[in-house]
Amino acid sequence: MKNVTSGETSLPVAKSFNWKAYFKRYWQLYLLLLLPMTYLLVFKYIPMKYVLIAFKKYSLVQSLGEMPWADNHGFQYFIQAFHNKDFLNALKNTVGLNLLDLIIGFPIPIIFALILNELNVKWFKKTIQTIAYMPHFLSWVIIYGLALQLFAPATGFVNMLITNLGGEAVPFLNDPHKWVGTYIFLGVWQSFGWNSIIYLAAIAGISPELYEAASVDGAGRFRKMWHITLPGIKSTIIVLLIMALGNILGSAFDRPFALQNHLVMQNAEVLSTFVYRNGIKGLQFSLTTAVGLFQSVVGVIFLLGANWLSRKFGERGIW
């Protein structure tokens, strides 16, 4: 701040940045920013110091500083996790289920948004939209209740229908492989409507002139979809894909926990339920914090990787 220039009215630029004038002008905005920053600091950053538990022998009554370091230079619990076949199985299931979710669940909201966009009857479009959003607001416990009523082998509606028609009951919920299908199906059903909102918003932002020009040139409905709508929402799709990839090792807790049962555990145990069972219920806090940390680190690597790739291919990325 050596060369303070006075009397400048326009915003100072990089070379001779006038901090004083800048803050005098914008301090209220920064003050407003303070609230969300405080929130992040208190609830997101300060608790982060407890990831240290992953490297320490956790004790209920000692403070973080007092807990002794774990063996093997603090990495004892990571070694233990990777020797635990349940963890490895949960890891495999998490990646598998999330990949399936991504492959099947990611395109469906896009397709749904494209279809909705083509609908011209307004009330019909609104009705469909509302119906599609609704499952998003149901808790997974309720969805499992519905699933039991529909798909249970003896008392489920669908299976009763099948057996009454002379078929054999399909073990939607109790066969480990079929369960995966049910899990993905229910997940897609619950979220595709809600996830399509952001695409609809992006589509709404495309200039109608483009469509008019295309019509003049004789483009049909699918041509317009392919050459205008999709490119128009490409950057939105990429951003969401990056976020989804960042979550490839993450897993929501309530969905797998509510849907799993003892007959399908081999495919249904994921990292979040593993952490719950062994950490919260089994009191192995250090081990499960290590698992959680591992999950986060891999998630960040995926996120950064996807972002880097997307920039490489000329897209904007999320930074």
Add this chain to the structure above:
Amino acid sequence: MKKRIVAFALACVMGLGMVACGGKSSGKSGGGSTGSDELVDGKFKETKHITVEVYDRGIDGQSDPINNMYTDYIKKGMLEDHNVEVEFVSVPRWTETEEINNLLASGGAPDICLTYSFPTIQTYANMGGVLDMKPMLDEYGDELTNLNNWLGDTNIYWNLKEENGNLWAIEGKRANNRRILTFMRKDWLDKLGLEEPKTIDEFHDCLVAFRDNADELLGKDAKKMVPFSISYDAGWRAALLIESQMDPKITDKELYVNGFDDRKLTQKGTKEAVKILNDWYNDGLIWKDFALYTAGDSTEDDMMKAGYVGAFQHNWDYPFRNGEDSIQANLKRMVGDDAKYVAVDCFENSEGKTLKYVDSTAGDRKIFFPATNEEPLASLLYLDWISDPEHIKYLQIGDEGKTHKILDDGAIEVIAAPQGSKEIMNSGNNIDYTITCNGLSLGDEDLTLLSLAHSYPGSDPADVEQAIEYAATNTKPDKNEKVQEIVAENGMGEALRVKSEVAFDTSIVAKPADFDKVWDAAIEDYLSSGGQAIIDERIQKFEAKYGSATTIEE
């Protein structure tokens, strides 16, 4: 100007927020500094305050678990007798372990905690989160007459660790040492002209008859017929069958070594028992959907109440519990006056005896004080007060005319309190409040037995009597090994419990041809996930204490 005011106000709000966040810091606290010199005639000079855990069973129409006639009685009594204020903290019954874990981890556990899970207590004790009761009992033991009389050294010192003299928890007492029984629809047996079964084969024949006569028994609901029902926790729900296949001459050592899984997963003979269940399942004798429901789900109870279930195994008084909402009372209302479950006793072992493995007077609920308890003496006095036979009696039967009446033969019959009243008992005989006593105890053995049959409003006392009798026939009580702590068990309880349930469930539903493969794989998984390490350590520590002996002398 306006903008500035808004900004200033926001800044103030944030400032307050920061102060509020930073304000609370919980320090460590060991045992309190109370001494018996603070007591005058058993009363504290200054009023003390303690918190006590109580289960919330979440039953429709229950009274508030922390504020009802019985909590009032305890609060009043404790204040008058010891000048101690009691506050109850409710914990959901079906997720008690998780809930207590959370409360302990956050330093907010009640001063007096109870749980069925000793491993939970042990884990927290290892972290320094539990008070050692031994020194307290050494110091104040003489003043705890009721506690000593009621629990005796067996229950008080059951968990005493010989290697270091620690006592992390004392054991509440089972007043009635009965465990599990088989129940069957008496009206169905009568309709089909069948006798009550006396052997497993006869039991099986009854199930087949139920299945084959579903049209006659259930009419248009024939498809809903479930001859034998199990649900979540299949190992427990078929315990009598499993135990009947075990070697009757099993040694104490063998029983202990394989005893970590109390569903007897790794005992010899269990595989044969599960094979029987597998056959039954594939023959359509067992509820097809049983494995899809989770603990606490009431679907199976509802099926029993609606009259679709022919037979099941459960706690010896299960169909009689909950008064007018009991399975028995509902069945009568929904199906007809003659519809009812009766106890049968038919799972005979290779010696032809219907042996039942029951617990000792201990091994039930464990009471412990977390390290955050600053009033250990007041807490001990609470346990003493709650163990007074008079107090137990009152809590279990309430007021004459309101919650019980006295019959001609002197038996005390519990009557259901009016709906919505503060007198409603949320647990049978209020066992959730008489934490040192599980089961009816009226201070006089004969009166207790006589009254026990009458303590289930909504059920015929004769049916309860039959259950009482069968449940006490051929019992084999558990013994206290008192070996050193098994380190390999730490933190494994939940993971292995799930493995055990997976083993039972997947084997029962396996195709008959796959049974061996499925069972062996599940057992292999259980053992390699820590089960074997526990067994090995149990063998080693048992032998360290008893040498080559295989029997525990008590």
